[in-house]
Amino acid sequence: MPAAMSEGPIRVLIVDDHPILREGVAAILALQNDMVIAGEASDGREAVAQYAALRPDVVLMDLQMPGMGGLEATEAIRAAHPDARIIVLTTYAGDAKAMAALRAGAAGFLLKSSLRRELLGAIRAVHKGQRHLHADVAQDIALHAIHDPLTPREIEVLQLIAGGHPNKQIAWKLGVGEETVKSNIKSIFAKLQVNDRTLAVTTAARRGIIEL
Incomplete structure (x- = not known):
C-alpha cells in the first residue's frame, strides 16, 4: 500500500x-x-x-x-x-x-x-x-510553455557568457568553432526573446535556467 x-x-x-x-x-x-x-x-x-x-x-x-x-x-x-x-x-x-x-x-x-x-x-x-x-x-x-527550451549546449554557452567570456574564449573552452558559438547565441536570443547578452543572462537567471 x-x-x-x-x-x-x-x-x-x-x-x-x-x-x-x-x-x-x-x-x-x-x-x-x-x-x-x-x-x-x-x-x-x-x-x-x-x-x-x-x-x-x-x-x-x-x-x-x-x-x-x-x-x-x-x-x-x-x-x-x-x-x-x-x-x-x-x-x-x-x-x-x-x-x-x-x-x-x-x-x-x-x-x-x-x-x-x-x-x-x-x-x-x-x-x-x-x-x-x-x-x-x-x-x-x-x-513559457510554448517556448522551445534551451539545449544543454546553449545553457553551457549562456553560463560562460554570464562569466564574462567572449565568443572566441567560449569556442576554445567548448572545442567548437566561433561560428558555432554565434549560432548558439542567436538561438538563445530567439528562445529567450531578448536581443543582447546582458538581457539573455538576466532573463535566464530569473527563470532559473542558469545560476549567477
Missing part, C-alpha cells in the same frame, strides 16, 4: 542542509494535529537512506544542498519508490527550476519565502495525491 494511503497523521521527512530551516519547519508542523515529523536529513544521500528506512508520507526536499542535491535525491527516491510524494523547497523562483523538479518526480514546488502561507496546504494537497505549485511559478510555467 502506498505510504500516502496510511491512516493517522501525515508523516513528514524534512530535508535541508540548514538546521535552522529544519527547526523552523518542524516547529510549524508540531502545531498541527494531523502531521508528525518522521525524520530529518541534511543532504540528498541521507534523504534517500532516510526515505527507505522511514517511508514517510510526504518529503520536504531542499533543492540546493552540497553533495547530492534535491533534484538528484528526488529522482533516486522516486526510482526506488514510485509512490513517493515529494515537495521541493527552494529560495529561487523560475519556471526552469520548477520544471526540472517536476520532471524529477516532485509533486510540489514551494518557495521558502512562502512557507508560512503555503506549507501546510501543500503538504495536505500532496498527501491526497494532488500537485501544488507556487502561484507565481505556475504562471511562469504557463507563460
